[in-house]
Amino acid sequence: MAEGSCSHRRSGFSPGLAVLLSGHEAKISPQKTHLVSYHDEIGHQAVERTIERILDLPHKSVVRPPGLIDAAFVRSVLRNQARKFDLDWDKCIHGYHGSVLIDDKGSGQSKVVLDDSSICGKFRSVRGPLLVESSAPFSSARANACVWKGKWMYEVTLETSGVQQLGWATLSCPFTDQKGVGDADDSYSFDGRRVTKWNNDPKPYGQPWAVGDVIGCCINLDAREITFYRNGTSLGVAFGGIRNVEPSKGYYAAISLSEGERCHLNFGSHPFRYPVDGFEPMELPPRSSTFTTYLLRCLFRLLEVQNLEKSESAYFEKLRRVKKFAPLQELFRPISEAICAEFFSAIEVSQGCLEYIAWGSLTTLLLDVFRAREPHDLSCLDQILDLFLQFPGCTSLLQELIVALSCMCKVAPLVLTECPYSGSYPFLALVCHLLRHKDVMCLWWNSEDFSFSFEGFLTRKIPNKHDLQCLVPSVWWPGSSEDEVSMTLTMTTLSDAIKKIEEMHRELCSLVICFIPPVSPTQPPGSVFRSFVQSLVLKARGGDHRMIVNGTFNNTVLVSLYTVILHLLSEGFSMDSSGSASSSKVNCGNGVGFLHKGGKRKFPTQLLFRNDAYYSVIPRIGGSPSILMHHQFDDVEEEVQWDEGCMNDEETHVTHTTVQKPCCCSVTDATIGLRYKESAKYVPSTSKGPCKPMPERPAHVAAECSGRSLSDEIEDKASTSTQSEIEYGYQTLHNLESMPMATQSSSEALKEEELLDVMLLLYHLGISPNFRQAFYFMSQQSQSIYLLEETDRQIREKSCAEQVRRLKEARNSYHEDLVDCVRHCVWCRATLFSPWKQRGMYATCMWVVELLLVLSDSKTIFQYVPEFYVESLVDCFHALRRSDPPFVSPAVFLKQGLASFVTLVVKHFDDTRIVNPDLKDLLLQSISVLVQYKEFMLVFENNREAINRMPRSLLSAFDNRSWIPVSNILFRLCKGSGFASSKNGESSSSATFQVLLRETCIHEQELFFSFLNRLFNTLSWTMTEFSMSIREMQDKHQVADLQQRKCSVIFDISCNLARILEFCTREIPCAFLAGPDMNLRRLTELVVFILNHIISAANAEFFDMTLRRPGQHQEKTNRTMILAPLVGIILNLMECSSTSEHRELNDVIAVFASMDCPTTIHFGLQYLLSYNWSNVLRGDASLAKLAQLEEFSHYFRRITMAVDGEDRILNTGDEEKDDTCCICYSCDSDATFQPCHHRSCFGCISRHLLNSQRCFFCNAVVTSVTRIADS
Structure with missing residues (x-):
């Protein structure tokens, strides 16, 4: 809405009436009863003035009818207004047809889409004709509309960020499998992947683009210029002096996409996300769009007057006393119903209006009413929803609205000045409240776009290098002169914004989990969520991960879903009676989160043997599922059970039920929060450096690990929301175990173990690459700091002017790289290393380590364990170990909860049941990393499995494949006592393993x-x-x-x-x-x-x-x-x-x-x-x-x-003997090979047979060697 500026959205009122509050915000109070006399002549016709204000009509233009004001009267007034909007639209379309030509193939719809006849390559329509994806190596197409004068634009929303050429072209520009937009004279394009503009020849231009960017393609035919915009920011004039064209033979919007690239085109079917002043869309808005927008403004003003009436403004009380505004108790219903009736009637008769309004003025209205920031106005939003639900056309409108909100989540960037209510938060908060209404949730679930929009809500827009310059304007590192406080505050602000978005993701998913579809037979809660996750995983794994590699599938969806499930399993959550997920009620009900429960644990083995479409192709430890299914397996238990900590030695027995708690439950929230705020000052050390420890938690505050409820331990925080407690028939979710017994026993019930299985796969597909990227930037940051300091030292020492000049140029490059790395590290800390995530990851590692050790006792079951269980565990373990800032001190990282990880890696790095050698290498490399640290070496020395198995297994594993990690491990174990090795203080050497290795070598001489x-x-x-x-x-x-x-x-x-x-x-x-x-x-x-x-x-x-x-x-x-x-x-x-x-x-x-x-x-x-x-x-x-x-x-x-x-x-005088060995020429040929009877000295053949069983001379297989002296 036009009234929707930032300040007005916060208050929910337009500027005209906001002043009536005299600086005070409206406070919602129970509606009072007012008596209104419609025939009272005193007060200058208060009823008429109220209607005029609400309907934005001229003064004294409303003539009061006899009797009461009803909906019919209000509708008649609104219809008079509709005629005026029609006249304005006729004038607009008259000028439009003189500048734009649309070839609609005689359909008369005047819709701008891609012209099928112009396509070279192949495009696939993902949703409608304007969300397209290239399914050929290089695809190009033009729109079916051209322009030849005026100022025009269209927007492209990037679903992927690869090679795309977006711009304008005439009909004379040919498209081939190698040439597209920008590869001809009258063809102009911009490619943000290569940061290049194209007009025959490429030239540097613009900024790198990212997924979720909205690219504005503008052409000014009056000035003969083409300009491109990125998220509303001009990239400068790309092309000037473009050729004038004849009418009806103008410039067409055109695109060229590489294979797998996807984008959404908006030629005017939706309001522009970032409109540019003076530039018009190529497609006219629907005829009724202005009138429907006007009606929504009227509805907004009606709610404003109602809110003002409820307020305690003294000025408004004065206006009411002189009857310049009439009480709305009896006026609200007829006016609101009339507005909605005309609104839905106008949508019905105008083609394309529903979609245009849903993406534009309706979204703006709801956001203005709801407020983008807390506290949200839930009461007014519920009023609008109740009004809309009375009309049949509401279903399709709300379905399109939900799609629009989900797409807005994809493109909503974080803005530092708007945090923490920035990014996708306003849209998520709005849709979560809408979906608390059972009818809205049902119509969303019934829509064809359910999965599409659900993915959109879970999508985040990730900033690139240029975006981070705005999000992290100042950077700091130890030794720099930059503003440390500013960067610390920035990181805290970004963390708060990410936290808000993650809260909304959890609330949305909790609503879907608790939703029971209205179908027969009745499905248990969680069935809809399970189906969505399965389809998502199928898509993520599609085509050997090609969708993730080329960017077609948005990785942030997996990240968001993983984060939701991790919070559910670790922190737990409950829902209030309105369906809202409340973090203040953590772990109420049955006690603690699933991952932190002590005592007996269980895992259903059918999760490993299922043959779902998305699970049947996942490689297992014992090989591919297609091979394993031919093996017979009998007497496999339906469920494995074990006691927590049963795999630990007596010295390392740390569980959630012992006095000494695991690391995940031995640190206070206050300590974690303080450590997290200080993390901006932390610069990661090298991979071999020590970790910065975090203070440990006193034992008396670890009560959350007990089996009882935390109601006595944790005080509920007051909710920041003023939402009403409305029951919509949802099943309250305290923990999944609190579901009815009938549901819990059903094979279709969503169980925590199933969520754990899904979470590990999501980590493998989505989270693991993010951690690798984070550690890359951390490593680069440390290296850049060293290079910068070294260059500064050389500049101080050099006297040659030319050398100093080159050093300063290098220093500028190092400084720029360092600033970039620091910004990326700040982003990674805010998104990946929040304290509760580290706590949950640690508990996950504990749970999965024990599960794998228990399953390894069964040969059959262990073979069916998915490889990603091991891969996700190992990657998660090392991500925690290297986290920035460190989760806990290295001294307790393994001892207090993960000592059994050592047992796992030692026991299975040479396990013959593991078919994939890469998996064995992963375990072996883990040992190689851990033995570098003294604290971790002590755990190995106290581990029974390591003592008994590791020396012999290492010697056996020293082969052509694994010799590098094995040599690194042996070096770490053996170092410290060699010549000149004590100078550097070899702290991680192990006298214990040196003795064990010596004994193994002596007693197993052949090995x-x-x-x-x-x-x-x-x-x-x-x-x-x-x-x-x-x-x-x-x-x-x-x-x-x-x-x-x-x-x-x-x-x-x-x-x-x-x-x-x-x-x-x-x-x-x-x-x-x-x-x-x-x-x-x-x-x-x-x-x-x-x-x-x-x-x-x-x-x-x-x-x-x-x-x-x-x-x-x-x-x-x-x-x-x-x-x-x-x-x-x-x-x-x-x-x-x-x-x-x-x-x-x-x-x-x-x-x-x-x-x-x-x-x-x-x-x-x-x-x-x-x-x-x-x-x-x-x-x-x-x-x-x-x-x-x-x-x-x-x-x-x-x-x-x-x-x-x-x-x-x-x-002297001797001739060479005939029996000299022709290999070494130093010994006699005293050995004969069988069966070929060739000869050499015994030493040469013995040494040769160590590596090859074939004869030197004839390549025959040597079966035996006979000493000539013996024969």
Whole structure:
């Protein structure tokens, strides 16, 4: 409505009457009884003046009829007004036809739509002819209307944000499968995905667009300009000097969409969302639109007068006493009924009016009456709804109204100055109150657009980089000079706005859950909600997730639905008698939320075996459902039961019923709130850094985990709403368990376990990508801060003007990236890391971990567990662990509730029942991450499953696929006691697991030797790759970021593998010094190989520069990391040999001396001795051990000199023997292969058979090896 400015919407009154309140807001009070004399001549005809005011008529234009005022009289007055609007519309259409030509194919409807004959490619109509989606690689089309003079526009609402070209084109512009709008002379378009304008050639223009943006496409033919608008903001003139065209051969609105792109076109069938002054729609509004808008304004003024009458305004009392306004007790009904009767009559006779009014003036009226901000005027809104429901045309009008409100939710942006009642909140609050009326809920459910509009209400408009500049105008990080308080307040404001929207989502879903469809047989509550969720999941999973990948399906719908279910299961909610979800009545009824209930737990196994359309294609732990269904399974229990915490060890037994509560219930709301407000100051550390702890909650405030009601613990807050308590036949939802027993026992009843199942799938599809994006920005923020500080340091140190100039340019780029990351992090904190969500996620992890451990005891049931159960659990666990700000201290994160997570990952990372290797990798990578932290390592050391299984399982899992995470884990377990490793304080090393690994290697020699063989091969390969990469970069004289990152990662892995090998030589030296010398020879070859590559790879400065990554200390990126374990390996062998017989020492030296490169070895040993160890090992005990290395070098030198002398004597005059091994040329061929009878030395064939069972020479499979001496 025209009266609907922001200030007026808050009060609900137009400016003309608002002054009567003298600055006081209306207060709703019981209606009083007034006696009105219609024949009283005193007071200047108060009744007539009242009618004139309400109907916006000239003074003294109403002539009072004899008798009482009835609806017929009011309708006659309104019909006179209708004739005036018709005359105005005739004048408007006369000028319109002189500028616009619509080719309606003779239908006479004058509707502007896409012209089917102009389509190149293929479009699919999603809802009506104007919501279209491209189902071809590239589709283009023109509208069926053109313009040649004047100023015109149309709006495009983006349902996706990919490649779309929107604009104008003439008939002379051809469309092909590669060329569309903007690819010809008289064709102009804007593409916000590529931030480009097109007219034959692309040029930069505008801003990036986002899903939910409304793009205004304006053409000014008088000024020969084309301009585009994004959400009402001009992007500037895109094209000037466009060619004039002849009448009836003008410019057509035209679009080109890539495959999967979707948009809604509005040529004037709806009022524009962001109208531009002076520009007209290409399609005329319906004939009755102005009159119906006038009628709704009359209804609004009627309610205003009524509200003023109820108010305590002294000025209005004075007007009433002089009878300038008559009391409305008897006038309200005839006037309101007359207005509504004329309104619905006008809609019925005017084509397209219903849709236009529903999207325009009706929505505006209801929002003005309801008020966009609290407290809402529920009484007046109910009056309007009661009036409308009396007329038959109300059904289709309200159905279209609900669709309009849902579409407005999709495009409603958050505006900082309007928070917390911003974004989609006003539309959600309005529709929630409308749907509390049973009739409205029924007609919505019966409409064809139920699912479409439900999705719309759950959709949120996500801001992009440009939008965040307005939402977060100032940013701050530690060390910056920006305004810290301003950013903190901004984040709090955004959090409050998100909270309001989420409350409305919960209320809407609760209404749907409680709704019982009027069908036979009667369906239980929750059946409608279940059907919607199933169809939503089907859509989300459609086409191998293509709909999510290309943006056709809006991810925010899944996020909103997940948030609703998480709150229901964690916090619980109840509904008042009017159907409103009330957060002040949390957990009343049966006690606490489902996820926080202690004691006995249960899960129906039929959820795993069902064969629904949306569930049958989901991969399971044991393979695809199509394969598993052929397996026979008998005696499967219908329900599994367990006691909470039954999987925990005695030391880690923490449940909701023990004195020590889990983390999710051991933190006060006040503490969480304080921590959350301080989160703006928190800058995430690197992935290896410690977490900032959150104060723990005293035990006496953890009563919510008890089985009793919280009525004694939690005081209900006063409701901010003044809504009336009206009973509409809904079933009050305290907890789902409070439903009648008949419903609860029904197989169709919606159960909490089913909601948990759905919530895990929603997390997997919708939430997990959001967390990945959040952690990306957190990581980038930390890196940008480091780069900014490093650049500032270099600027202070440099004196060259040119270097300073380049550094300042780089600094500006780093600063811009940092500001962008901070803004995104603020948004992520506001939307993802609210305290109640973290609490619910923690409880979810506890519940699912126990469920999976219980199910794993059954081979059959465990195979049918969906993969997303494990994936969602692991992702949710790490999202909590890395959350910003941290949920709890790392010291208690696992101990107080999630100790069984360690049991799960250790028990199943090598479980043969898990078919998908990616799933095993996920569990293995979790261990790899957790063992980096001392607090988590302690939990592993106290876990029975980890102690019994992990060492052997890790050695077995060191294969071609999982060797990287396994090597990382072994490195973390083994580090801390090697040469030069104590300087950095290896806090997460584990003496316990080092002993366990040693015992496993000694007692399972075959497993250890197999592991050792793979370790040799892998380290040799990584060092080769590293050497090649660094040499390639040195030859190019430049270091590319990607190549440097690859080189650095390979080097880190090589260092880890070398440390593991050093551990083996220290703890299991007998594997190298006793028995066959093959392991010792391979170890010696590897040491020499690595030394040779490191020495010859590059000069020291280039080497260290190549390896250094942003944020790393220099001491962690230089060659010390690889040289130290090599020294440690040599010293370990020497130390063990020195405590045994002298022969073993000779064996070590002999093996080194037998290498056909004594000069290389000697140079390598000298390189190790001359390395700057004194600086690296300052204060380290390892420095004293270098004397042993020097002794080894001297002894090696003497031995090799003696061996060289003997070889010269032996080789003088001798010819080469025929039986020398042709592989190594150093030993006799003393072994024969069967069945091919080829020969080599026994050492060569034994080493070859470790990795291949085929002959060197003929590739035949070797069945056995025979020593010639034996035969």
